Amino acid sequence: MIKKSLLLVALLVSAAGSLQAADMNKVLHVAYVAPENGFDPAKTTDLYSSGISENIFDTLVTYDYLARPLKLVPNVIEAMPEISADGKVYTFHLRKGIYFSDDPVFKGKKRELTADDVVYSMKRLADPKVNSPSAYLVTDNIEGLHDYAKSLGGKPFDYDKVLPGVRALDRYTAQVRITAPNSSFIYILGQIHIAMVAREVMEAYAENTMAHPVGTGPYMLKEWKPGNKIVLEANPNFRHFELTSDGSGQGVDAEIASYLKGKALPLVGRIEVSIMEEEQPRWLSFVNQQLDLTSVPFSAVSRVLRPDPAHPGRSKLMAEWEKKGIRLQQELMPEITYYYFGMTDPVVGGYTKDRIALRRAIGMSLDRMRAIRDLRKGQAVPMQNVIPRNFPGNDPNFHGAWEYDPAMANALLDEAGYRIGADGFRTQPDGSPLEIEMATSPTAVDRQWNEAWQEAFDKIRIRLRFKVAKWNELYKASTEGKLQLWGSAWTADYPGADNFLQLLYGPNSGQTNHTFFKNDEYDELFRKSLLLPDGPERNAIYDRMNRIVVGLSPWIFGDVRVGNYLSNPYVRGYKQHPILITTWRYLDLQK
Structure with a gap:
């Protein structure tokens, strides 16, 4: 997900028990580092909007x-789906007694989640009028959706039309037929973009x-001041929900499992999200306990972290922070960061040798290792592969980044015809002026990168x-192919390499492929990789795909950041999750 990234837990949901009301006097304070775009799960892919949506929708x-390695579990279904022998038909049995939050649309009646909602929500992603950036999740997989959407020719999507790929068998049973076996499809179903919404x-x-x-999720949107503040309150219609997993049964897992045992979740009644783009105010707010959770800003790393002698390469808190009871969780983030070129742009886009040379030269001109040292404060590792480290399909021996080499970059530009003019700056091969526009946000951190x-x-x-x-303004322009060069990041929506490789898949242009890169x-x-299980044959395909990307250079590879997540001493139940954007529903505050 673009900052992104890609909610619940192993849990036991019992429709029989009544909800133990969350404590409305408990208010969780958190901050976003960039503005959100809105809360229609079908229309957003940014991390910030999706993080709110995953608390509202199911x-x-x-x-x-708690489980590591990652483990999928049922959410609003009674058990994991029944999958046919050929791996193409998924049958879901919904739990009874799951209700949407109250809304005037329902005219004072409780609205139960049904199989028709599952069908509608999946069809809606394919509706051209909705223009979902996540449409490919269903149109590339579910039988008939792509062809039907393509056949409309501007006519309205008929949601009542029976399509073989997704249908309701009865009130609580939905069935999905995919075009070909796909080991990632079960993970795709856990993405917030395919959350259930009510048609009315x-x-x-x-x-x-x-x-x-x-x-039907644990919280409702109470207040929204775009780009400033978001307030969620506990949904009184939320089903009885308990944590039953104990993860490893040791350390933090054991502590969380013991504390939450038998408690109906969520415990916190209100969540206030502030948009704080600058590092310093976020950090001071956390230190003063005005924020309950944060991550260590790069500017504070030297004052907060020290090497952990027991675990080389990792860090621990300095003694003064440990004495305050602040807790640190550190992990290599499931992400990639990169700068992308607009491949339809007349200056930096295209696939001719001169444009490829230009993009490569720009990539060679940035000293990434110095940036990791000075700007990331050592809390990152170089990105060498479209697939991030620790993901299936990542070849640790593949080094695809263009290494820092200004001399070679200048030689490339000379050879490609980008001559240096009388003013000391290069022109385009046809002699016209050459100037490149880089998109950036007005934060202190971005200004440091701009200097680099x-x-x-x-x-x-x-x-x-x-x-x-x-950031949200640039994101909109990015989806429309209007940016020439911009830095971005993608956080995993699910633990599959295709979640990252699809960022350069031609048919996803304008959806998740913001560079509009296309290579047959x-x-x-x-498409072929989706049909293969994890193994040498699929890895060979991934290797070739990486080589195509390196050869044509639509991206400048960046880095993979180390996440240093902090919680104040009164926060209980907190464990950072590699895929879920937020873990708010599991938290308690004991001030």
Whole structure:
């Protein structure tokens, strides 16, 4: 997910028990580092919007909160889906007594989740009018959806039309037929983008579904000041829900399992999310216990962390923070960071030798290791592969990043015809002026990166200007293919390599493929890889796909950051999850 990234836990949901009301006097304070876009799960892929949506909506399956390695568990279904012998038919039996939060649309009646909602929600992603950036999740997999959506030709999507790929067998049974066996499909069903929504709600608020989220999850949207503040309150209709997993049964897992045993979740009645783009205010707010959770800002690393002699390569808190009872969880994030070029742009895009040379030269001009040392404060490792470390299919011996080499970069540009003019800056091969625009946000951290990039461009004699705007504004322009060069990140939605490789899949252009990269061989290999199990044959395909990306250079590989997650001493039940964006429903506050 773009910052992204990609909710619940191993749990036992009992429709029989009544909800033990969350304590409305307990208020969890957290901060986002960039603005959200809205809360229609079908229309957003950014990390910040999706993190809110996963607390409001439900998916069919979810992740065991504590289990590592990751483990999928039933969420609103009675058991994991029944899968046919050929691996193409999935049958889901919904739990009874799961209700949407109250909304005027329901006219004072409790609205139960049914199989029709599952069918509607999946069809909705394929509706061209919805224009979902996650449409590929269903159109590339579920039988008939792609062809039907393509056949509409501007006509309205008929949600009542029976399609063989997704249908309700009865009130509580839904069935999905996929076009070919796909080991990742079960994980796709856990993505918040395929959460269940109510048709009457989507139709009633059709003009602004982003501001009217109504789901079956543990929280409801109480207040929203776009780009400033988001407030969630516990959903009184939320089903009885308990944590039953004990994970490893040791350390933090044992502590959390013991503390939450027998408690109905959520425990916290209200969540207040502030948008705080600058590091310093976030850090001071955490230190003053105005924020309950945060991550260590790169600017504070030297004051907060020290090497852990018992675990080389890892860190621990300095004594003064340990004495305060603050707790640290550290892990290599399930992500990649990169800078992308707009491949349809007339200056940096295209597939001719001169444009490839230009993109490579720009990649060679940035000293990544220095950036990791100075800007990341050592809390990152170089990205060498479209597939991040610790994911199936990542070849640790594959080194795809263009290494820092300004001399080689200048030689490449000379050979490709980018001559240095009388003003000391390069022109395009046809002699026209050459200037590149990089998108950036107006934060202190971004300004540091801008300085690094300005120095890099100066070394290769190319004019650089910055397009400064809020992150959510740039994100919108990015989906429309209007940016020339922008830095981004993708956090895993599920533990599969295809979750990252699809970022460069041609048919996803304008959805998750913001670079609008298209290569027929890459696209065919991607489709082929989905049909294969984990193993040498699929890894060979991944290797070839990586080589295509390196060869054509639509991206400049960045790094994979180390996440240093902090919680104040009164926070109970907190464990960072590799896939779930938030773990708020499992937390308690004992101030």
